Amino acid sequence: MHDGILYTGVPNRQELKNAPGIPAADSIGAGGTAFIECLQTIACNPCEANCPTGAISIGAQISNRPVLDAKKCVGCGTCVSKCPGLAITVIARKRDDATTVLSLPYEYFPLPSAGDTVAAVDREGRFVCDANVLNVKPMSAHQSTSVVKIEFPEEYTFKVKSINTFHWRSNNG
Amino acid sequence: MKELEREILIIGAGPAGISAAIEAAKAGAKVTVADEHDTIGGQLYKQIHKFFGAADNHAGMRGFEIARKLEQEAKELGVEFWLNTVAYGIFKEGVGIVRDGDNFIVKAKKVIVAAGGIENTTAFPGSTLPGVMLAGAAQTMTNIHRVLPGKRMVVVGSGNVGLIVAYQMLQAGAEVLAVVERDDHIGGYGVHAEKIRTAGVPILTDTIIKCASGKTSVEGVTTVKLGADGAEIAGSEQEFNADTVIMAVGMAPLTELLWNIGCRFEFIGELGGYVPVHNEFMQTSVDGIYAAGDITGVEEASVAMEEGCIAGIAAASACGHISAEECSARCASHIDALAVLESGEYDGERSAARAKKLELYKASEK
Amino acid sequence: MSQSMRITDHPILGADEPKKKVTIYYEGTPIEANEGEPIAIALANAGIRTLYVTEKMNKPRGIFCGQGRCGSCRMIVDGVPDVKTCSTPVKDGMRVQVQHGLA
Structure with a gap:
């Protein structure tokens, strides 16, 4: 069986490791770092154009994959709501209380509210753990994408990809 | 049959057609766009996801937002829209259309066919x-x-x-x-x-x-x-x-109007089947007939918009509104944009397909 | 599919704006429709999917291309056959009937 993004829609370990937009695990701090899961060469550059600190570079050949400079990234999350592919999250590791905070793009109803407990899911939509919703930035006008900030135990840092608020998906876990 | 005279007639009010209308009108041409449906924007209205592409050119906007923007821009430029209007054939005498239950032959100096694609x-x-x-x-x-x-x-x-x-x-x-x-x-x-x-x-x-x-x-x-x-x-x-x-098993170019007027075609599988050959200004092998968008090969809407811009500029230039030099200068950024959009691991083969069409056009000129 | 299929709220498109309602009659049964929407859409919302029945094999057909090309949605509307209901707007009081074959 083939694995990887082209065959399953789920990236394999090697693909994630080789993506120039994905920061090394030890460069992710408490303030948050973009995690750009853009694995293929597609002509697109809003992440680079909207990054306020110049942490993302693509260049004139916009089919290049975005390269993240983790040192310049301040974890502001602008790119999370700008990426047309919804491929970017921001990960922050709060080592003092052993939790991870993940800001993720979300374009489904119902949107959760701060304080809710939601199901955090992996890249195959399977339940990973309960997560606490810290904050929801709803989309303004049509153009942007809502950004949901969740907190969960740090052991699931790279496993959690999104959340599930659909009633009919609750039996997947 | 009743006859109507227009300077540039564009068939199809989708992303390619409206983009063509905007650029032709900007160059000073009088433009009319005919579409069989009752809305302007073609398939863009179905597209509620954000588009990829260059940030300075619609990327990050959703399809229906692009449609609204293009419609507004075209209307501000005085583009005439004929909706619920079917163009059924292009003849030596002109373009045959049915509008409000009546038949007309439209005598246009230049025709841009942006009829789009059809689903397989x-x-x-x-x-x-x-x-x-x-x-x-x-x-x-x-x-x-x-x-x-x-x-x-x-x-x-x-x-x-x-x-x-x-x-x-x-x-x-x-x-x-x-x-x-x-x-x-x-x-x-x-x-x-x-x-x-x-x-x-x-x-x-x-x-x-x-x-x-x-x-x-x-x-x-x-x-x-x-x-x-x-x-x-x-x-x-x-x-x-x-x-x-x-x-959702693919699309094919909707080419009948171009076959009917005798455009030269070539089979290019990557583009969805038989496609009209054209030059870099989207001029087909029939003088005065331009093509833009999915009719020239099924691709993304962002490509259709760039092709439309080029066809609109070239048609306006051919009507004498801008010089050939000005035409080339205005088209340059759109031709560059096509090269960028047709790169990357999914879309790279399309630039080769485009080169093939241009080459065949040249061969057919002889 | 008896309850309404309308999407009242949508994460991208927002809440649906209230529309003026009209009534059409499907095989004599009143169906509520939004003014200006295509006939086939009003019927789909009411859970009605069969619009046409083939002549020889008696097979049902419904919305297929949704843009007036394939003819799979043609019905008898106010006595007129072969009306493409996916792209013909409703009018108050309209009578629509399933078309059998060439009708």
Whole structure:
């Protein structure tokens, strides 16, 4: 069986490791770092154009994959709501209380509210753990994408990809 | 038959047609756009996802927002729109149209054909049942008329349209049980695939629909896996409690009008079939007839818009509004943009297909 | 599919704006429709999927291409056959009937 993004829609370990937009695990701090899961060469550059600190570079050949400079990234999350592919999250590791905070793009109803407990899911939509919703930035006008900030135990840092608020998906876990 | 005179007539008010209208009007031409539907924007209104591409050129905007912007811009420039107007043929005498139940021949100095594409279909037992529909129909129902075509869908085809329609059905509140793909890999962009996988939707490769069943509409779907020899693997059937099947199995250019006037064609599989050869200014092999958008080969809407801009500038120049030098200067950024859009691992082969069309155009000039 | 299929709220498109309602008659049964929407859409919302029945094999057909090309949605509307209901707007009081074959 083939694995990887082209065959399953789920990236394999090697693909994630080789993506120039994905920061090394030890460069992710408490303030948050973009995690750009853009694995293929597609002509697109809003992440680079909207990054306020110049942490993302693509260049004139916009089919290049975005390269993240983790040192310049301040974890502001602008790119999370700008990426047309919804491929970017921001990960922050709060080592003092052993939790991870993940800001993720979300374009489904119902949107959760701060304080809710939601199901955090992996890249195959399977339940990973309960997560606490810290904050929801709803989309303004049509153009942007809502950004949901969740907190969960740090052991699931790279496993959690999104959340599930659909009633009919609750039996997947 | 009644005759009408116009300077530039554009057939199709989709992304290519309106872009052409805007650029031609900016260059000083009098422009009329005819479309058989009652809205301006073509398929852009079905597209509620954000577009890829260059940030300084619509990337990040959703399709329907681009449609609104283009419509407003065209109207401000005084472009005339003929909606509910069918162009049925291009003849030596002019373009035959039916409008308000009446027949006309439109004598235009230049004609830009931006008729778009047509969806392919596939057949399986039960594929004619109500509840089996094309992706375009499902998108029109959901995103324009806001009525869900069903509650539990199976999508056939994992190209970008299939992946996007699956995502849009989830957004509208339907359940997507599976996306099936007869190839051994996913056809569309990985980011689109990842979105629906994360939402718990399986993408079943090497798989086809064996049948859809139901008395008067779809009540269930059976899929089956294919072996390396392409034959069905006995015992690999899977049942889905679906009420709707959405087909997204590719598109082909809608080329009848260009065949009818005698344009030279070439078969280029990557572009969806027979496509008209044209030069870098989108001029076909028939003098005064330009083509832009999916009719020249099925690609993304962002490509259609760039081609439209080029055709509009060139047609206005051919009418004498701007010089050939000015035409080349204005087209340059759009030609560059096409080269960028037709790069990358999914779209790179299209730049070779474009080069082939240009080469064949040159050969046909002799 | 008896309850309404309308999408009242949508994460991208927002809440549906209230529309003026009209009534059409499907085989004599009143169906509520939004003014200006295509006939087939109003019927789909009411859970009606069969619009046409083939002449020889008596097979049902419904919305297929949704843009007036394939003819799979043609019905008899106010006595006129072969009306493509996916792209013909409703009018108050309209009578629509399933078309059998060439009708």
